[in-house]
Amino acid sequence: MKKEKLIKKYDKQVKVYEKNRNHSTLSTWRKKLINKAYGNVLEVGVGAGANFPYYTEETVQVTGVDFSSEMIKSAKQAASDYHFRAEFLQEDVDHLTLAPNSYDCIVSTLSLCSYAKPHELMNKFNDWCREDGIVLLMEHGLSSNLFLSYSQKILDPLFTKISGCHCNRDILKIVEKSDLQLINIETYWSGIVYMICAKPNKN
Ligand SMILES: C[S@@+](CC[C@H](N)C(=O)[O-])C[C@H]1O[C@@H](n2cnc3c(N)ncnc32)[C@H](O)[C@@H]1O
Numbered sequence: 434m435k436k437e438k439l440i441k442k443y444d445k446q447v448k449v450y451e452k453n454r455n456h457s458t459l460s461t462w463r464k465k466l467i468n469k470a471y472g473n474v475l476e477v478g479v480g481a482g483a484n485f486p487y488y489t490e491e492t493v494q495v496t497g498v499d500f501s502s503e504m505i506k507s508a509k510q511a512a513s514d515y516h517f518r519a520e521f522l523q524e525d526v527d528h529l530t531l532a533p534n535s536y537d538c539i540v541s542t543l544s545l546c547s548y549a550k551p552h553e554l555m556n557k558f559n560d561w562c563r564e565d566g567i568v569l570l571m572e573h574g575l576s577s578n579l580f581l582s583y584s585q586k587i588l589d590p591l592f593t594k595i596s597g598c599h600c601n602r603d604i605l606k607i608v609e610k611s612d613l614q615l616i617n618i619e620t621y622w623s624g625i626v627y628m629i630c631a632k633p634n635k636n
Contacts, residue, residue, distance in 0.1 A: 434593065436500075436525065439547065442597040443501040450481035451507055462621070463487050463542065466571050466628055472537030475561060477526050477554075478544025480504050482511030485519075494518040496536075500525045526554060537566045545572040545607065546598035555611030562633045568613055570629040574604035577624030604629070 434442075453459070467487035472494070476484065479497030481504060488495060495517055497508050505523045512519035522529075527549045539558045548554050558568050576582045582601075585592075589601040604627040608615060613631040620627055 439597050440500050444503040447481060447503040447507050450483065454481060454483045462571055462628060466569050467540065469567060469569055469630065470538045470540060474538045474540060475536040476540040478541055479508045482508035484540065484542055485511050485515050488515065488517050496520050496522065498522045498524055498526055498529065531561050533560045534563045536561050537563055539568045542571040543573060545570065545604060546574065546600065546602055551602065551607050552611055555608055555613055559612040559633045564633060564635050566633060568631040570627065572604045572627050573625050574602040574627065581623055
């Protein structure tokens with residue numbers, strides 16, 4: 434799908450993401466993941482700021498990136514309710530260049546499904562994150578259940594057309610093949626949802 438079309442699709446979905454900020458299961462997972470964030474945080478595909486309530490660490494400063502102007506507007510508004518310092522970049526992460534080693538923590542939730550080059554982006558995370566930093570991911574992808582994964586593969590073109598994202602990405606393989614080093618993996622919903630903590634590997 435062309436980038437402009439994808440951006441418009443996400444612009445139009447902003448109200449849905451605002452409504453889903455308090456989705457109970459997702460909130461539990463978000464809390465578990467985001468509680469680990471600290472320091473200078475880069476949150477990629479920030480959406481409507483659904484992770485903001487869970488940045489509890491005193492020192493957190495968040496840079497939220499999104500290519501959708503509507504999502505950025507919504508995230509800015511949401512951030513004003515919280516104590517941390519926040520700034521926003523309206524950029525396409527697939528073309529984003531940032532200084533190496535500039536973040537303590539990089540976060541991406543439910544967004545790996547829509548990046549054009551997810552594997553390359555994981556390597557960029559490896560570059561942008563400080564050596565002693567942490568990469569926190571909560572992503573959905575191909576189920577470990579054979580029947581579900583078969584259905585996901587078949588439905589992917591339709592799913593992408595409707596939502597803008599892919600449902601057939603092998604999340605673990607994407608991270609494993611990147612430069613990042615896995616620290617912890619948890620899976621939910623028949624292996625559709627992955628919660629991953631990784632650290633950069635600078636060797
Ligand atoms: C499925 S939503 C998830 C939003 C949020 N992270 C959450 O957990 O609710 C994906 C978000 O990533 C953004 N996005 C997708 N591809 C992007 C890209 N290449 N560059 C920047 N933002 C992107 C979309 O605009 C959208 O806000």
